[in-house]
Amino acid sequence: MSLYNKYVLPKVIDWACSQKPSMKQRAKIIPQAQGNVLEIGIGSGLNLPFYAKDALKHLTAIDPSIETWHKNKIDTQSLPFGFEFIKAFAEDIPADSNSFDTVVITYALCTIPDTQKALSEIRRVLKTNGKLLFCEHGKAPDAAVQKWQNRINPLWKHIGGGCHLNKDIPLLIKDNGFKINQLDTMYIPGWKPASFNYWGSAQIR
Numbered sequence: 093m094s095l096y097n098k099y100v101l102p103k104v105i106d107w108a109c110s111q112k113p114s115m116k117q118r119a120k121i122i123p124q125a126q127g128n129v130l131e132i133g134i135g136s137g138l139n140l141p142f143y144a145k146d147a148l149k150h151l152t153a154i155d156p157s158i159e160t161w162h163k164n165k166i167d168t169q170s171l172p173f174g175f176e177f178i179k180a181f182a183e184d185i186p187a188d189s190n191s192f193d194t195v196v197i198t199y200a201l202c203t204i205p206d207t208q209k210a211l212s213e214i215r216r217v218l219k220t221n222g223k224l225l226f227c228e229h230g231k232a233p234d235a236a237v238q239k240w241q242n243r244i245n246p247l248w249k250h251i252g253g254g255c256h257l258n259k260d261i262p263l264l265i266k267d268n269g270f271k272i273n274q275l276d277t278m279y280i281p282g283w284k285p286a287s288f289n290y291w292g293s294a295q296i297r
């Protein structure tokens with residue numbers, strides 16, 4: 093692992109993802125998680141305060157970057173629900189099939205290299221009537237913004253640990269065996285190429 097990814101990237105990710113507009117986005121989606129929950133790419137744990145403790149039985153969180161997870165030194169013993177962190181990739185989830193009521197993913201599909209494999213793994217571990225809750229940034233609807241997203245993307249990937257500016261998130265979800273039940277979109281305040289957000293919920297088709 094490069095020194096940048098080990099020492100700098102966790103700070104960059106935590107700083108970028110903890111800006112007020114994206115924290116407001118988390119409040120729109122995370123309280124809907126219920127039962128046995130899996131969070132994909134938990135990063136520095138910024139969603140944790142938004143879970144509805146009475147609705148949650150247990151939270152399992154995965155992320156390949158233990159450095160990012162350790163960034164905020166979260167005392168997991170003091171969380172109001174059972175919690176386990178596993179260093180793992182979304183493309184190979186270490187969990188039984190049909191075992192989660194909710195899978196949560198925020199600002200991580202942009203970064204996950206094999207989204208097709210990851211979404212197929214999410215489908216495998218999600219119960220048949222379970223929910224996928226997502227909040228992501230991605231391809232903007234305006235041609236002028238898209239042009240900048242495509243131009244900057246090659247450089248952005250290097251600074252942002254593999255983050256892409258221009259993924260069509262709803263299309264990816266729909267093309268990989270899910271039916272989207274709820275979808276909202278808007279530019280959240282901030283730099284336009286990185287601020288077009290999609291959030292909502294999906295179920296296995």
Ligand SMILES: C[S@@+](CC[C@H](N)C(=O)[O-])C[C@H]1O[C@@H](n2cnc3c(N)ncnc32)[C@H](O)[C@@H]1O
Pocket residue numbers: 105109132133134135136137138139154155156157160180181182183197198199200203204205255
């Ligand atoms: C931009 S951060 C978002 C972190 C967190 N989800 C949030 O909302 O603040 C992207 C996260 O995805 C993680 N990630 C990268 N590749 C991944 C993979 N293949 N599977 C799961 N997570 C991955 C990164 O380590 C990082 O923590």
